[in-house]
Amino acid sequence: MKEIILCKYGEIALKGLNKSSFESTLVKNVKRRLRRFGKFDYWRSQSTLYISPLEDSIDMDEVLEAVGKIFGIVKMYKALEVDKTMEAILGDTLDYLADALEDAQTFKVEAKRADKKFPHKSPEICAELGHVILEKFPHLSVDVHEPDVTVFVEIREKHAFVNAMKFDGAGGLPIGTSGRGMLLLSGGIDSPVAGYMLAKRGMQIQAIHFEAPPYTSERARLKVEKLAEEISEYCGDIAFHCVPFTDIQVAIRDNCPEELFTIIMRRLMMEIAQRICERENCSCLITGESLGQVASQTMGAIVCTDAACRMPVFRPCIGMDKSEIVEIARKIDTFDTSILPYEDCCTVFTPKHPRTRPVLQDVIDGQNQFDFEPMIAEAVENTKFKLIRCGERTVNL
Ligand code: ATP
Numbered sequence: 001m002k003e004i005i006l007c008k009y010g011e012i013a014l015k016g017l018n019k020s021s022f023e024s025t026l027v028k029n030v031k032r033r034l035r036r037f038g039k040f041d042y043w044r045s046q047s048t049l050y051i052s053p054l055e056d057s058i059d060m061d062e063v064l065e066a067v068g069k070i071f072g073i074v075k076m077y078k079a080l081e082v083d084k085t086m087e088a089i090l091g092d093t094l095d096y097l098a099d100a101l102e103d104a105q106t107f108k109v110e111a112k113r114a115d116k117k118f119p120h121k122s123p124e125i126c127a128e129l130g131h132v133i134l135e136k137f138p139h140l141s142v143d144v145h146e147p148d149v150t151v152f153v154e155i156r157e158k159h160a161f162v163n164a165m166k167f168d169g170a171g172g173l174p175i176g177t178s179g180r181g182m183l184l185l186s187g188g189i190d191s192p193v194a195g196y197m198l199a200k201r202g203m204q205i206q207a208i209h210f211e212a213p214p215y216t217s218e219r220a221r222l223k224v225e226k227l228a229e230e231i232s233e234y235c236g237d238i239a240f241h242c243v244p245f246t247d248i249q250v251a252i253r254d255n256c257p258e259e260l261f262t263i264i265m266r267r268l269m270m271e272i273a274q275r276i277c278e279r280e281n282c283s284c285l286i287t288g289e290s291l292g293q294v295a296s297q298t299m300g301a302i303v304c305t306d307a308a309c310r311m312p313v314f315r316p317c318i319g320m321d322k323s324e325i326v327e328i329a330r331k332i333d334t335f336d337t338s339i340l341p342y343e344d345c346c347t348v349f350t351p352k353h354p355r356t357r358p359v360l361q362d363v364i365d366g367q368n369q370f371d372f373e374p375m376i377a378e379a380v381e382n383t384k385f386k387l388i389r390c391g392e393r394t395v396n397l
């Protein structure tokens, strides 16, 4: 007897001719994510992926938690693999089902025979198992329409499976089915959420972070790496690029109009991010901006920032209130790290009165007061790379 996990894919089952490539991407992702737990047997049938451990030492609760962070899976079930005999189905499963049934009021049994040679037909399996469940849990009654718990029996070629425990999956689409994007990752609350949201739609995420030592500390950068490690549980491995930005910020401060400092800085961030994007074959930028949240996120500011972009900029938090973003940050467990009090390069040399309604031509003229090109090229050249591996925790703060 052992426990296995069944995964239902939901939305990807609707993808018509693309279905098989979506499915195989999902299975590849699951295999890669679960490698660190040990060896498993996998098989697919009717929009369900079966995950069966091949080593006794594997903790299936830990596996379930990891599978619950893999995009493309809508529901998960834990199931018990039992011998293909009526005795085993009626006997061995009751203890296993106890957790689910003790708290319920109503239940029903459903049965499916993939192996039609099994001598008992589905209604017979349902009736007999229903009967022994009622004997053992007399507080229950049967409700075939809206039961609290559905006990599912499946008779397959080699074994029978019995399950009753259903869990929500992460939803979304398998990572790798929606191209690649570059997340501008700060140490704040919003950008890790933005990365999570696009990874959820199947995008492979890389991250770029701008630092300004000595104005920003090593701990500030480590905090961002920690956030990348945290979202990697959902996003998978993350290529992390860290850009030295101090010289550019000093040059803006010394050469450009003070009230346009932030906008010009953001335009230069976008320029550098795009060059790394092109090098890494990413097709879009992602930010955690939310309309009107701060001076650099007003409509006018976003228009001026976007004018420096050659590729789409996705801002999944744009229409969300801070409280809604915080809710997701808590769900994905980045919030506590995000609120650690380390400085960001955006708060270095901030103007006292930033322009909230900048005019694009003024911004372009302001930026042209200095030739940033050599510094941009140098920053790209000196960008440091680190691979953040899904599930690995290396940063302690
Ligand atoms: P966040 O909570 O994501 O830091 P924020 O509300 O603090 O956002 P800003 O500081 O104006 O807003 O930054 C807006 C967006 O710009 C961020 O969501 C992020 O995508 C990007 N960004 C800001 N600072 C950096 C940085 N140092 N490195 C990379 N991207 C950054």
Ligand code: MG
Residues within 6 Å of the ligand: 186, 187, 188, 344, 346
């Ligand atoms: Mg920030």
